[in-house]
Amino acid sequence: MKLLLVEDDPETAAYIERGLRELGHGVDRAGDGHEGLMMALAGRYDLLVVDRMLPGLEGIGLVKALRAARCATPILILTALDGVGDRITGLDAGADDYLAKPFAFGELVARINALARRPPPTKIETVLRCGGLELNLLTRSVHYGERPIALQPREFRLLEVLLRHAGQIVTRTMLLEEVWDFHFDPRTSVVDTHISRLRAKLAEQGAAGLIATVRGAGYVLQP
Amino acid sequence: MSSSLKLLRSAGVRSFLSYAGLFAACSLVATVLAYWFVADYQQRQAAVDVAAELEELTALAGRQGIGALTATVSARTSEAGDEVYLLLDRNGRTLAGSLGATGHAAIAEEGDIPIQPALDREAHAIHLGAARLPGGERLLVGRDTYVGQESLELTLEVFVAGLAAALLVAGAGGIVASRRMQRRVEAFARSTLAVMEGDMARRVPLLGREDELDHVALAVNAMLERIQRLMENLRQVTDDIAHDLRKPLIHLRQRLEAMQRPALESEDHSGAIGLALADIDSLLETFGAMLRISQIESGSRRAGFRPVDLRALLESLAETYTAVAEDRGDTLRLSLAGAPGPVIGDAELITQMLVNLIENALCHGPRGTSIRLSLDEQGDGGAVVAVADDGPGIPAAEREKVFRRFYRLEPSRNRPGNGLGLSLVAAVAELHGVGVALEDNRPGLRVVLSFPPVPGRRSQ
Secondary structure (H helix, E strand, C coil): CEEEECCHHHHHHHHHHHHHHHHHCCCEEECCHHHHHHHHHCCCCEEEEEEECCCCHHHHHHHHHHCCCCCCCCCEEEEECCCCCCHHHHHHHCEEEECCCCCHHHHHHHHHHHHHHCCCCCCCCEEEEEEEEEEEECCCCEEECCEEECHHHHHHHHHHHHHHCCCCCCHHHHHHHHHHCCCCCCCCCCHHHHHHHHHHHHHCCCCCEEEEEHHHHHEEEEC | CCCHHHHHHHHHHHHCCCCCHHHHHHHHHHHHHHHHHHHHHHHHHHHHHHHHHHHHHHHHHHHHHHHHHHHHHHHHCCCCCCCCEECCCCCEEEECCCCCCHHHHHHCCCCCCCCCCECCCCCCEEEEEEEEECCCCCEEEEEEEEHHHHHHHHHHHHHHHHHHHHHHHHHHHHHHHHHHHHCCCCCHHHHHHHHCCCCCCCCCCCCCCCCHHHHHHHHHHHHHHHHHHHHHHHHHHHHHHHHHHHHHHHHHHHHHHHHHHHCCHHHHHHHHHHHHHHHHHHHHHHHHHHHHHHHHCCHHHHHHHHHCCCHHHHHHCCCCCCHHHHHHHCEEEEECCCCCCEEEEEEHHHHHHHHCCCHHHHHCCCCEEEEEEEEEEEECCEEEEEECCCCCCHHHHHHHHCCCCCCHHHHHHHCCCCCCHHHHHHHHHHHHCCCEEEEEECCCCEEEECCCCCCCCCCC
C-alpha cells in the first residue's frame, strides 16, 4: 500500500516509517499540516496516518480540509491526547479511526489493514461468508454449510466483526471497541472468554479452526 | 472631594439621579401645562360673565329706562366683589360706577369695544366689556381677575417648593441607600480578594434579604465551593503522583540498571526488556486513568449527556460478564425489578463505572464468589443499581478511604491493580449526581448506586 504519514516528531515518524516499510508498504512523510495537506491532495494514497498535534495546520484541521475537498481516503489519527472527548472530536471531523500514543505497533498495523480494506460505501453487504461459514445480517442467523449455529447476540456480533475483517488480524482493543463499545481496557479477559465460547460453538457444528490466535497481536478469522 | 466623586460613580446614585431628573422634568411640564390651562379657563370664564352681565343690564335699560339702570349699577358697584362698572351719559359724565381713568379712556372710542383685559391704576388685570345704549349712554362692565391669578400663582409656588423639597429628601435618602449598597459591594470584593490570596474556605457574606446582591452572592459562593474542591483534587493528585508513582519508576530504573551489567545473557535481556516494557505500560495506564478521572471531575462531560437505558445496559453487561465469571469459577446473576425510566448521563462513563465494580468483585474474591447485579426503582422514581458479592468485603473502618486515589486494602497490596478503580467510580458518580454507598453484604460487599429521579417521572 502507499501510505502518507503526517507527523512532526522525527523519532516517532522514523519509528512508524521503518516499521511500515518492513511490512512492504510505501511510505511518504510530511513534517507539518500544510505540507501534509498538499501532498494528500496531490498524490493518490491508500491511507493517511495523521498526527493530531502538528505545527501550522493541526491534525483536525487537516482532516476537515481534506473532507471538504471531497477526499475520501481513509484517515487514521494518532495522538498523545486520549481524553474522553478527543476521540469523538477526531471522528466527527471526518477521520475513520483514532489511536492513542503510545501504541503497540501491531495495533497500528491491524487498524491500517482494517481501514484500507473497507468496501466502498455504496455496497451494503447483508451476508458475510468465509470458508463455508455464512452469516446473514438480516435474519441474524449463522450457518456452517447446511448446519445452523445458535449464537447469543454478543457472540453473533463478535463473529460478524471477525468476518468483516476476514484474513486480517483484529486486535483485542478493536474488538472491545466494536463488539462491546468499551473504550477502556477491562481488567478481566472479556474478549478471550467470548472468543473461546464462540470457538466451542463453531466446533460443535464442525467449523473448528476458523479463528486463530496471533500471539501478542489479536485474532484472525480465515479458512 | 474624592468621596463625592466616588459617589457620582456609583451605579445606585446614577440611577437615582436619572429617575429624579425624569420625575422633576415630568412634574414641571405637568405644572406648566396645568397653569396655562387654568389661567386660560379663568380668562374665558371672565369674558363669558362680562358678556352675560352686559346683556342683562342693556336689557334692563331697554325695559325700565336709564334711571333704573343707574340705580342698579350703583347698587352693584357698592357690593363687594370682582365686578366693576361705569355708566356714562352721552356727554361723558359719570352716572354710576367705579371705574376710573381707564374706563374713560376705553369709552372714548366710538362703537362697541371688544372685550379685552385692561389694567387699572392698581395694576390689576381687568376683563372689560362695553356697550352703547340707544340713548347715547355708555356702559362698561369688568371683572377683576386679581384673586384668581394670585391663587394660581400661589399654588404654583407651593408646588415648586414642594417638588424641590421632595427632591432634596429623596436625594438624601438615595445617598444613604447608595452608601449602604457600596458597603455591601465592598464586603463582597474583600471576600473574593481574600480567596484569591489563598483563603479558599472564605465565602461572600449573605444578608438574607434574597435581593439581587444575595443572588449574586449565592452564585459566587457556589463557584468558590467548586474552585475549592477542584484545587483539593489537584493537590491530592500531585500528592499521589509524588507518593505512589515514584515507586514503579524506581523499580523500572533498577531493572534497566541491572540489564546494563555485563553478566547478563541475551535471553535474560529480552526477558528483562519485556518486564521493563510491562512496567512502563502499567505506569502509562495509571497516568491515563488519573487523567481520565481528572477530566471527569472537571465536569466538562456534562455537555454530552443523553438519556441512558439502565435496564438495557445492565442486561448487556450481565450477558458479557456471566461468561467471564464462569471461566473464573464464579457466578453472576442479574435481577431486574421495577421499570425506572432512562437516566440522563454519559453511557460510556456509566458503563465503565459498572465494569469497574463488577471486575472488582471478580478480582478480589476467591474462586466460587457469587455476584449479584440488580436494578430497582426507588419510591421517588429514581433508579437504584447494586453490585453485591460474597467475597472478602471492605471493613467498615476503611469504607471512606477506599475512594481515594491509589488506596489499596492491605490484602490486595500485591495483587494487580493500581487502586484507581473506585476513584473512577466516585468521579463518575459525582458527575451524574449519583449517590454511592458501600454496605456490608453479610458476607461481602454491596455497592449501591442511587440515581437521581428524572424530573417529570413518578414511579408507577
